[in-house]
Amino acid sequence: MYHWAGLGIFCISWAQYVGIGTATPSQALHVAGGDVRVEGLSGTGIALVGLTPQGVTYRLDFSGSATDFLRGDGTWGPDAGDWKLAGNAGTDPTIHFLGTTDAQQLRLRTNNTERARFQVDGRILIGTTTPLHNKAVLQVQGGSTNRAVYGYKASTSGVSVVLGIATQGGGPYAGAVGYGAQASVVGTTTRGVGLVGMVGVTDFLHWDLGPGIVGTGQNYGLVAYAENTTGDRAAGRFEAPAGPGQTVRSLVSAFIGGTQYKIWGTVTGGGGTPPASTVVEAPSGQLHALACPEAPEILFFDRGEAQLAGDEIYIALDSVLAFNLYVDAVHPLYVFLQPLDRDCGLYVTERSRFGFRVRATDPGCQTRFYWWAVARRNDTYTAEGLRLSRHVGVRLPEVPVELTH
Structure with missing residues (x-):
């Protein structure tokens, strides 16, 4: 039952509901059709x-x-936890961050296309939604037309564009690793290059050979330096499989057992080291390999022709060669003679690192002959007398065990 007041705009029901602008109030105070003003x-x-x-x-x-x-x-x-699109001030990096607080990824988009994805385990994917490696923290996919990473450094300070550092750990670790992969599968191609280094040039060669590293420069393609000042060391180490369980190994610019070597080679897994060689061309154009003679000691040699004058002649060795020879009673100068005319009974006397004298047993012999002289190479020293490399007495030196593995 309702009770009306005024002109029908105010109604009180027996249910103790008050209606303003309505004949059927549903709440204690029900206002319909207008605003309420509270002074x-x-x-x-x-x-x-x-x-x-x-x-x-x-x-x-x-x-x-x-x-x-x-x-x-x-x-x-302001909301203390909001992050403004126009920039933020007064932030505290110890408590403010952009990201998630639960085990969910963070994804960034442009033009409604995903560009970067931060994995829950910390890996960062750019240009791909599928991880390329299960260990790499930053993974970039350049697609079919773009480069994955391009770095440029424009200054005179000499700081590197890319610097890779790997520290500690008992297993293998590397500062930088490059793959030349085919069909997005590492290790399935014989073309491409793992890493390319270029200075002062705009292109590189031999990419189709499938090398791990290609270096191209105006003066040097590759430069290597071993900083260790003690123990065996080498600027470069090159290896290739030779047979079942065998590896051919060559060290370049090496210091082994107290002796300096331009090239030092061995074969791991048994067997002898292959010889050093060069290639010559035949008149037909066919190429042929020559082998370098090798010796159990470190030797220098010289050869030439001469003619006796009054039963004898003194052969002086080149002063540069003589400076680098070592001759004494234990390590003599070896001289071999071959008469080119009548044999007059030639023999050698007065041997030293500076030269030797050739005499004939037949009086008045003036025959012409060929000579060949061999001696040990002298040790090398600094100007202060510090020995840099040992040569004298080095005969069939044993290969250090650590260099056979």
């Missing part, structure tokens, strides 16, 4: 209405920035 909440500016625990209304005046939020304590201010 005690009026004032200037924009405000909100709050309620006390006792249900009393009150005015919440706005006094902050237009971008402020109404906090749970009834005050206005």
Whole structure:
């Protein structure tokens, strides 16, 4: 049952509901068809209405920035946890970050296409949604037309564009690793290059041979340097499989057992070291290999022709060669003679590192002859007398065990 008041805009029902603008109020106070004005909440500016625990209304005046939020304590201010698109100030890197706090990825897009993905385990994928490696932290896929990574350094300080450092660990580790892969599968191609280094040039050669490293420069293609000043060492180490369980190994610019070597070779797994060789061309154009003579000692030799004058002649060795020879009673100068005319009984006397004298047993012999002189190479020293490389007495030196593996 309802009771009407006024002109029909105010209604009180027996259910103790009050309706304004409605004949069927559904709540204790039901206003329909208009706004409600409370004189005690009026004032200037924009405000909100709050309620006390006792249900009393009150005015919440706005006094902050237009971008402020109404906090749970009834005050206005910025959200301490928001991250603005226009930049942020007053951040604390120990507590503020862009990312997730649970085991979920973070993905970045442009033009609604994913460009980067941060995996839960810390790996970062750029240009791909599928990990390329299970250990690499940064993984970049350049697609079929773009380079994966391009670095450029423009300064005179000489700082590297790319610097790879690997420290500690008992297993194999590398500062930088490059693969030339086919069909996105590592190790399935014989073409391409693992790593390319270029200075002062715009292109490189032999990419179709499938090399691990290609270096191209105006003066030097590759430069290697071993910094260790003690123990055996070498600037370069080159290996290739030779047979079942065998590996041919050559060390370049090496220091082994106290002796300096340009080239030092061995075969691991048994067998002798292959010889050094060069290639010559026949008149037909066919190429043929020649082998270098080798000796159990470190030797220098010289040869020439001469003619006796008055039964004898003194042959002086070149002063540069003589400076680098070592001759004594234990390590003599060996001289071999071959008469080119009548044999007059030639023999050698007065041997030293500076030369030797040839005499004939037949008086008045003036025959012409060929000579060949061989001696040990002298040790090399600094100007202060510090020995740099041992040569004298080096005969069939044993190969260090660590260089056979």
